[in-house]
Amino acid sequence: MTKQSITQADAEAAVRTLIEWAGDNPDREGLLETPARVARSYRELYEGYEIDPRQYLEKTFEEVGGYNQMVVLKDIRFVSACEHHMLPVVGVAHVGYLPTDRVVGISKLARVVRGFARRLQIQEKMTSEIALAIEEVLRPQGVGVVIEAEHSCMTLRGVNAPGASLTTSHLSGVMRDDPRTREEFLRLTRK
Numbered sequence: 746m747t748k749q750s751i752t753q754a755d756a757e758a759a760v761r762t763l764i765e766w767a768g769d770n771p772d773r774e775g776l777l778e779t780p781a782r783v784a785r786s787y788r789e790l791y792e793g794y795e796i797d798p799r800q801y802l803e804k805t806f807e808e809v810g811g812y813n814q815m816v817v818l819k820d821i822r823f824v825s826a827c828e829h830h831m832l833p834v835v836g837v838a839h840v841g842y843l844p845t846d847r848v849v850g851i852s853k854l855a856r857v858v859r860g861f862a863r864r865l866q867i868q869e870k871m872t873s874e875i876a877l878a879i880e881e882v883l884r885p886q887g888v889g890v891v892i893e894a895e896h897s898c899m900t901l902r903g904v905n906a907p908g909a910s911l912t913t914s915h916l917s918g919v920m921r922d923d924p925r926t927r928e929e930f931l932r933l934t935r936k
Contacts, residue, residue, distance in 0.1 A: 756784035790826060791863060798860030798875075802882035805847040815926070817841035817889075817933045818854045827898045828865035836868075836894025836910070839934035840875060842885040843919055843926065849883060868894055868913050876915035887918030889930040 757780035764771040764779065771780065818840050825834040838858045861874045876890040891914045900907045919926045 753781075753784055756787065757781055760784060789863075790824070791865070793860050793863030796860050798857045799878045799882050801853040801856040801860065802849050802879065804853070805849050805883065807847045809844070809848055812848070813844065815841055815843050815929060815933070816848060816851075817930065818851050819934055821855045821858045823858050823862040823894075825862040825864070825866045825868075825871065825894070827896055828867055830898040830902075831865065832897035832901065834862075834866070834868065834894050834896050836892060838862075838875065839889075839891045840879070841889040841920070841930050841933065842879055842883060843887045844883070844885050847883065854879075868892055868896075868911055872913040872915045876917060880917055885918065887920030887923075887926060888916070889920040889927075889934075890915045891931075891934050 760780035760783045761771040764776055769776060771777075819837075821838040821840065823836060823838060825836075826832065827834055840854045840858065857875055857878055861871050861878075864871075872890050872892050875892075876888045879885065879888045879890075891912065893910050893912045895908075895910045899905075899909055916927060916930070920930050921927060
């Protein structure tokens, strides 16, 4: 069965089944519209499958007035979902690159993060996907991505470790190989 063959009614029926499985009655007043709401919210939460986040990086600016220093966008809030439990992963991404001859609008960096976040995901993969997209499209001298996130699959269930967060990073080019550039990026992304 492909995504195209799964209808809104199919998704709602699945939610009704989960409500019953949890022990409640999907026909009671408070739950009557829940299957439709959940299906709509999943459509929004997983909209990252509908786009290629790399496309946001295609429009660049070459008139940068000689600017050749690091570009860093910090604290990009995102919501993702753990691919193992389908529970929320909430965090921030810090994205930086050292341009060669062009830059991208800063909102595009946030859109790339959102595009990859809105999928079933593990944080390590998401970190690498964001960095590789920037590297492949912009061809900068280096890229750095640091992600800090709280995973509900750990904080709400299982080990029950509220407040624990995971930090992942992906550095390439001069951001990885030049100690001074790496330290500058990491210093700029610290709280």
